[in-house]
Amino acid sequence: xxxxxxxxxxxxxxxxxxxxxxxxxxxxxxxxxxxxxxxxxxxxxxxxxxxxxxxxxxxxxxxxxxxxxxxxxxxxxxxxxxxxxxxxx
Amino acid sequence: xxxxxxxxxxxxxxxxxxxxxxxxxxxxxxxxxxxxxxxxxxxxxxxxxxxxxxxxxxxxxxxxxxxxxxxxxxxxxxxxxxxxxxxxxxxxxxxxxxxxxxxxxxxxxxxxxxxxxxxxxxxxxxxxxxxxxxxxxxxxxxxxxxxxxxxxxxxxxxxxxxxxxxxxxxxxxxxxxxxxxxxxxxxxxxxxxxxxxxxxxxxxxxxxxxxxxxxxxxxxxxxxxxxxxxxxxxxxxxxxxxxxxxxxxxxxxxxxxxxxxxxxxxxxxxxxxxxxxxxxxxxxxxxxxxxxxxxxxx
Numbered sequence: 001x002x003x004x005x006x007x008x009x010x011x012x013x014x015x016x017x018x019x020x021x022x023x024x025x026x027x028x029x030x031x032x033x034x035x036x037x038x039x040x041x042x043x044x045x046x047x048x049x050x051x052x053x054x055x056x057x058x059x060x061x062x063x064x065x066x067x068x069x070x071x072x073x074x075x076x077x078x079x080x081x082x083x084x085x086x087x088x089x
Numbered sequence: 090x091x092x093x094x095x096x097x098x099x100x101x102x103x104x105x106x107x108x109x110x111x112x113x114x115x116x117x118x119x120x121x122x123x124x125x126x127x128x129x130x131x132x133x134x135x136x137x138x139x140x141x142x143x144x145x146x147x148x149x150x151x152x153x154x155x156x157x158x159x160x161x162x163x164x165x166x167x168x169x170x171x172x173x174x175x176x177x178x179x180x181x182x183x184x185x186x187x188x189x190x191x192x193x194x195x196x197x198x199x200x201x202x203x204x205x206x207x208x209x210x211x212x213x214x215x216x217x218x219x220x221x222x223x224x225x226x227x228x229x230x231x232x233x234x235x236x237x238x239x240x241x242x243x244x245x246x247x248x249x250x251x252x253x254x255x256x257x258x259x260x261x262x263x264x265x266x267x268x269x270x271x272x273x274x275x276x277x278x279x280x281x282x283x284x285x286x287x288x289x290x291x292x293x294x295x296x297x298x299x300x301x302x303x304x305x306x307x308x309x310x311x312x313x314x315x316x317x318x319x320x321x322x323x324x325x326x327x328x329x330x331x332x333x334x335x336x337x338x339x340x341x342x343x344x345x346x347x348x349x350x351x352x353x354x355x356x357x358x359x360x361x362x363x364x365x366x367x368x369x370x371x372x373x374x375x376x377x378x379x380x381x382x383x384x385x386x387x
Contacts, residue, residue, distance in 0.1 A: 027307075078139060
């Protein structure tokens with residue numbers, strides 16, 4: 001199965017980019033989970049945690065308002081400000 | 090005569106002290122230019138992602154949004170002037186203010202009422218000195234702008250723009266800032282911010298590439314609602330970063346020429362002091378010789 005190319009971008013820097021198997025974020029309508037092969041989507045995110053199941057471990061970062069776009073297994077999470085990602089067991 | 094020499098020596102010392110200061114400022118500005126350009130570069134992924142998302146929206150939905158619609162009648166225009174907080178940067182502040190003056194003049198000639206929004210202490214003092222009215226001011230961050238400042242400015246502009254005309258809302262927003270071309274060239278630019286033209290955004294799909302057919306969550310119009318103000322803020326943010334880099338580059342150049350001028354002055358005054366010293370010695374010798382001659386013939 002293919003992997004997701006994930007980019008986590010804050011207003012003033014690129015926070016993280018790499019490959020992942022799953023991305024979870026909170027949109028206006030509730031929790032949004034992205035797996036490879038997801039249909040292209042453009043969603044508005046509310047403040048909360050973004051979880052990236054990366055190839056080398058799971059990471060969580062808190063964001064304030066932003067948005068998320070998915071197309072051709074390329075996921076871009078954009079937020080005004082992003083906290084430092086923390087590795088989770 | 091001896092007094093003349095002392096005056097020259099004093100001048101040399103004073104210019105040397107000034108030179109030390111300008112040299113230090115030159116070096117500081119040089120390192121800050123690099124930092125400012127790095128910050129501008131670090132902001133590009135965000136702008137690129139936002140532009141890509143908006144172009145997808147523009148291509149697939151034909152929603153009308155107040156921020157993108159041209160008003161039929163433009164009666165009041167806001168002008169955001171981004172200048173520096175300090176002088177000591179050559180023509181940087183005066184050229185951006187001059188560009189803003191000609192824009193204001195042009196808008197007034199078109200019969201529009203102009204509402205200035207000022208960023209940077211220099212712009213504020215320019216308006217205060219002339220006792221002109223302005224809507225808002227922000228200062229204290231011109232050499233290292235923060236995203237929060239950009240958000241504050243952008244939010245205020247969007248809020249004022251969406252107000253009806255009768256309550257002080259305006260029909261278009263212009264920004265005057267300085268574009269960073271390279272280390273020696275920075276040019277003042279005028280940009281119409283709102284109504285937005287997402288022209289640069291509408292990317293054409295490549296030969297074999299199909300633009301993704303997005304689904305919008307929760308809906309296209311709500312995504313547009315959330316994204317457009319962000320786009321305005323991000324444009325302001327890029328302008329602030331470019332202006333900061335330009336200011337630092339202008340300052341570096343101004344301080345470089347100040348240091349060069351100090352060098353030239355030191356050279357001139359040292360020569361004058363040497364001349365005065367030589368004249369003094371010559372005079373003393375001729376006085377001694379003259380005195381000896383007088384004694385001999387007596």
